Amino acid sequence: MADALQALDFEGWACPVPLRDSPTIVMGHGGGGQLSAELVQHLFVPAFGNQAEAGTGDSAIFELGGARLAFSTDTFVVRPLFFPGGSIGHLAVNGTVNDLAMSGAVPSHLSCGFILEEGTDLAVVGRVAQDMGAAAREAGVRIVTGDTKVVDAGHGDQIYVNTAGVGLIPDGVDIRPQRAAVGDVIIVSGSIGVHGIAIMSVREGLEFGTEIRTDSAALHPLVAAMLAVTSDVHTLRDPTRGGLATSLNEIAAAAGVGIQLVEKSIPVPAEVGNACALLGLDPMYVANEGKLVAFVPRERAEAVLAAMRAHPLGTGAAVIGECVDEHHGMVVARTTFGGTRVVDTPLGEQLPRIC
Amino acid sequence: MADALQALDFEGWACPVPLRDSPTIVMGHGGGGQLSAELVQHLFVPAFGNQAEAGTGDSAIFELGGARLAFSTDTFVVRPLFFPGGSIGHLAVNGTVNDLAMSGAVPSHLSCGFILEEGTDLAVVGRVAQDMGAAAREAGVRIVTGDTKVVDAGHGDQIYVNTAGVGLIPDGVDIRPQRAAVGDVIIVSGSIGVHGIAIMSVREGLEFGTEIRTDSAALHPLVAAMLAVTSDVHTLRDPTRGGLATSLNEIAAAAGVGIQLVEKSIPVPAEVGNACALLGLDPMYVANEGKLVAFVPRERAEAVLAAMRAHPLGTGAAVIGECVDEHHGMVVARTTFGGTRVVDTPLGEQLPRIC
Numbered sequence: 001m002a003d004a005l006q007a008l009d010f011e012g013w014a015c016p017v018p019l020r021d022s023p024t025i026v027m028g029h030g031g032g033g034q035l036s037a038e039l040v041q042h043l044f045v046p047a048f049g050n051q052a053e054a055g056t057g058d059s060a061i062f063e064l065g066g067a068r069l070a071f072s073t074d075t076f077v078v079r080p081l082f083f084p085g086g087s088i089g090h091l092a093v094n095g096t097v098n099d100l101a102m103s104g105a106v107p108s109h110l111s112c113g114f115i116l117e118e119g120t121d122l123a124v125v126g127r128v129a130q131d132m133g134a135a136a137r138e139a140g141v142r143i144v145t146g147d148t149k150v151v152d153a154g155h156g157d158q159i160y161v162n163t164a165g166v167g168l169i170p171d172g173v174d175i176r177p178q179r180a181a182v183g184d185v186i187i188v189s190g191s192i193g194v195h196g197i198a199i200m201s202v203r204e205g206l207e208f209g210t211e212i213r214t215d216s217a218a219l220h221p222l223v224a225a226m227l228a229v230t231s232d233v234h235t236l237r238d239p240t241r242g243g244l245a246t247s248l249n250e251i252a253a254a255a256g257v258g259i260q261l262v263e264k265s266i267p268v269p270a271e272v273g274n275a276c277a278l279l280g281l282d283p284m285y286v287a288n289e290g291k292l293v294a295f296v297p298r299e300r301a302e303a304v305l306a307a308m309r310a311h312p313l314g315t316g317a318a319v320i321g322e323c324v325d326e327h328h329g330m331v332v333a334r335t336t337f338g339g340t341r342v343v344d345t346p347l348g349e350q351l352p353r354i355c
Numbered sequence: 356m357a358d359a360l361q362a363l364d365f366e367g368w369a370c371p372v373p374l375r376d377s378p379t380i381v382m383g384h385g386g387g388g389q390l391s392a393e394l395v396q397h398l399f400v401p402a403f404g405n406q407a408e409a410g411t412g413d414s415a416i417f418e419l420g421g422a423r424l425a426f427s428t429d430t431f432v433v434r435p436l437f438f439p440g441g442s443i444g445h446l447a448v449n450g451t452v453n454d455l456a457m458s459g460a461v462p463s464h465l466s467c468g469f470i471l472e473e474g475t476d477l478a479v480v481g482r483v484a485q486d487m488g489a490a491a492r493e494a495g496v497r498i499v500t501g502d503t504k505v506v507d508a509g510h511g512d513q514i515y516v517n518t519a520g521v522g523l524i525p526d527g528v529d530i531r532p533q534r535a536a537v538g539d540v541i542i543v544s545g546s547i548g549v550h551g552i553a554i555m556s557v558r559e560g561l562e563f564g565t566e567i568r569t570d571s572a573a574l575h576p577l578v579a580a581m582l583a584v585t586s587d588v589h590t591l592r593d594p595t596r597g598g599l600a601t602s603l604n605e606i607a608a609a610a611g612v613g614i615q616l617v618e619k620s621i622p623v624p625a626e627v628g629n630a631c632a633l634l635g636l637d638p639m640y641v642a643n644e645g646k647l648v649a650f651v652p653r654e655r656a657e658a659v660l661a662a663m664r665a666h667p668l669g670t671g672a673a674v675i676g677e678c679v680d681e682h683h684g685m686v687v688a689r690t691t692f693g694g695t696r697v698v699d700t701p702l703g704e705q706l707p708r709i710c
Contacts, residue, residue: 025475030505039503043477047484048491048498060499062464065523067420073466073519077504109417111428113517115470120380122398129402136403143403144415147517148394149432150385151708155512162468162502164428164519168420353506 028348030077032241032287035348037250058099058237061169061176068171070105072096073164079353081128081158083202085213089131091289091355092161094218095240097139101220102236102292104175104227105167110136112146112163117156128159139218141165167220172231177254179234184323185301186259187294189222189308190215190316192244193272196286199354200279212271217290222313226294229307235295238288240355242346245284247293248331249345261321261333261343285346287354295323383703385432387596387642390703392605413454413592416524416531423526425460427451428519434708436483436513438557440568444486446644446710447516449573450595452494456575457591457647459530459582460522465491467501467518472511483514494573496520522575527586532609534589539678540656541614542649544577544663545570545671547599548627551641554709555634567626572645577668581649584662590650593643595710597701600639602648603686604700616676616688616698636705639698644710650678 028035059072074095081088093110100107112132116125136143198214200206219238226233235255239247244266252259268276268283276283290313296304301319308314321333331343383390414427429450436443448465455462467487471480491498553569555561574593581588590610594602599621607614623631623638631638645668651659656674663669676688686698 023477025471025473025477025480025505027473027505027507029471030503036503039480040501043481044484044501044503047481048488060464060466062499064424064463064521065420065422067422069419069521071464071466071521072500073468073517074502075468075470075504075517077470077506108419109415109426111415111426111519113428113430113468113519115430115432115515116380116384118380118382122378122380125380125394126398126402129399133403144417145427146395146399147429148385148391148399149430149515149708150380150382151432151512151515152382154509157506157510160470160504160506160515162428162430162517162519164466164468164517166419166424166426166521353504 027352031346031349031352032246033346033348059103059105061103068169070100070103070167070169072099073162074099075160075162076355077157077160077353078199078355079157080202081124083199083214084211085198086216087128087131088159088161089128090135090216092163093132093135093139094216094289095355096163096165097141097218097220098238100165100167101223102175102238103169104173104223105169107139107141107165107167107220110141110143110163110165112143112161114148115156115160116148116150117158118150118153120158124158128161173227175233175236177235177251180251180255180257180295180323181234182257182323182325183298184234184295185298185319186321187296187301187305187308187317188244188267188320189292189314191267191269191272192288192291193268193276193283193286195289196351196354197272197275200351201275210271212275215290217313219290219292219313222292222308222311225307225311226304229303230300232300233294233296236292238292240287240289241349243285243287244293245331245343246345248343251295252331253329256328257323258325258327259321259331260324261331263333264336265318266320267316267318281350284343285350287351289355382707386701386704386707387601388701388703414458414460416458423524425455425458425522425524427454428517429454430515430517431710432512432515432708433554433710434512435557436479438554438569439566440553441571442483442486443514443516444483445490445571447518448487448490448494449571449644450710451518451520452496452573452575453593455520455522456578457530457593458524459528459578460524462494462496462520462522462575465496465498465518465520467498467516469503470511470515471503471505472513473505473508475513479513483516528582530588530591532590532606535606535610535612535650535678536589537612537678537680538653539589539650540653540674541676541678542651542656542660542663542672543599543622543675544647544669546622546624546627547643547646548623548631548638548641550644551706551709552627552630555706556630565626567630570645572668574645574647574668577647577663577666580662580666581659584658585655587655588649588651591647593647595642595644596704598640598642599648600686600698601700603698606650607686608684611683612678613680613682614676614686615679616686618688619691620673621675622671622673640701640705642706642709
């Protein structure tokens with residue numbers, strides 16, 4: 001046995017599934033999967049006390065001075081900073097805007113906090129800031145307050161960006177993971193896996209025949225188009241870290257419903273499918289930007305789908321499944337071959353630092 | 356000449372005044388002084404476009420759904436994480452709470468964004484989270500939303516924390532740097548320089564006879580006590596990075612008034628004075644936490660001062676100067692020896708990474 005072990009060269013190995021009992025932080029704690037959830041549930045929530053909201057929504061929702069507000073934050077540590085179709089600057093704006101939009105809020109004001117590494121080219125900082133400004137203008141939000149810290153060389157990675165945002169929730173709108181209900185139709189706004197593969201392709205210098213560009217976009221105009229059909233949208237989520245699989249599992253758990261997917265109805269572009277096959281990834285777990293998944297009462301599903309398809313951000317919208325009164329809290333997919341498989345929450349993340 | 360240069364050993368030198376024309380980020384860009392201001396004015400504001408508010412206030416102020424809100428963010432990269440009297444966790448809560456309080460808002464909801472370095476002890480993360488929870492309970496605010504990212508070992512420094520916060524501004528309160536007016540009395544809530552020296556003492560392993568503990572605290576209860584005397588407080592500021600000197604310069608510039616200080620009336624504890632003498636620092640430029648500087652109309656100054664001294668957070672409150680109709684935009688101090696000196700904005704920061 002000792003010989004057999006010595007024959008293996010562990011040098012340079014990376015563990016895609018971080019050890020669960022590690023006493024230290026591993027990459028998977030930032031992956032948005034089970035390890036991230038455990039960190040929140042077992043460390044942050046107890047520490048913050050009963051003041052914290054454990055909620056699995058993308059935003060906190062509360063009333064202040066008679067206004068019903070959504071409030072959310074996201075930190076961006078993506079590498080590389082610039083990639084086909086976007087940059088950390090676009091993500092930093094659209095990511096928080098979308099978190100707010102997933103509660104039905106109209107995003108309006110953003111904060112930004114920069115951690116700059118000593119020695120970073122000012123031109124890089126400028127380019128990121130330009131992209132943030134452009135994304136904010138396109139999304140119709142204002143960056144109204146900010147903070148900049150500098151850390152010594154070797155204690156950062158050029159630029160990390162945190163954004164937080166607030167938005168007003170229109171009267172009569174109540175969109176939460178807990179509202180997903182048996183019978184709801186599940187709609188995705190377009191093809192999945194694109195953002196993660198776009199980052200991966202430049203990071204690893206891979207070429208997949210056609211260039212895969214990130215689809216990062218601010219989604220609140222699409223949400224507004226959906227709410228124009230019915231204010232009774234139950235649940236929205238933008239499936240970023242951990243991909244569609246993680247988002248669906250979180251919603252199934254929060255609402256206590258079962259989710260039944262039809263695998264072949266999930267839109268995966270051929271380039272993404274090929275890249276995933278090459279890299280040994282499952283597109284269901286690859287991060288998205290600029291896509292949402294919606295849970296809509298059956299009787300309004302057709303009208304909502306039509307409204308989504310009529311909107312530039314939802315032309316590829318498709319029904320991918322439904323909520324069922326079985327296997328509560330679980331996501332199950334009917335495979336192309338007629339079988340079923342459990343679509344579990346990943347432990348960590350297949351691709352770290354892509355958002 | 357060449358010989359003379361070679362005789363100097365530059366190894367290990369640090370430049371306290373970073374080069375102005377550097378094409379890269381230097382530590383001073385995060386110091387809260389002129390370099391920070393230039394980065395904001397010449398890079399971020401133009402990039403974010405006319406959407407950005409250049410405002411020199413600690414918070415953005417806007418109306419949303421009929422509520423007048425303050426919104427602010429701060430990132431904490433302090434080293435070491437734990438120091439006498441507090442930790443990065445306390446700072447992360449109190450820092451943003453105080454930014455909100457300086458607009459007269461009642462801080463209510465916080466977000467938090469963590470950047471954890473791979474390999475960081477989970478116990479360290481837990482201790483920081485515990486401190487955040489304790490500080491939030493003490494301040495009466497709730498941490499309602501958060502995000503965690505993990506970066507590879509060697510690209511962080513255990514834990515960086517961003518917080519953003521919102522609060523409601525009471526009717527009739529309008530506290531802004533621009534409102535400082537000729538004749539205003541300038542009051543500081545207690546002794547200055549304590550926080551910066553507390554951090555410095557542990558970082559450098561220095562002992563100054565007595566232990567200097569950070570005075571980090573949430574200041575909104577003190578602000579409430581002041582507003583109970585008069586809602587007509589003109590300007591408030593917590594003089595963190597860059598110290599009292601930088602805050603006063605920003606206010607003088609924003610309001611277009613001159614500031615005249617009486618040097619001997621500025622409360623500097625003997626331990627801080629001694630430590631500063633030893634380290635070659637000026638206490639006016641050392642960061643504070645848990646202290647505020649207020650600009651109050653002359654006719655209400657005595658009553659406000661009395662209310663501050665009656666509050667636990669303001670027992671050491673003192674009048675340190677006034678706003679004058681001379682040397683507009685400048686801060687001038689009458690020295691102990693009867694002369695005057697200009698108290699300028701520092702270029703960078705005397706002590707990096709103390710908040």
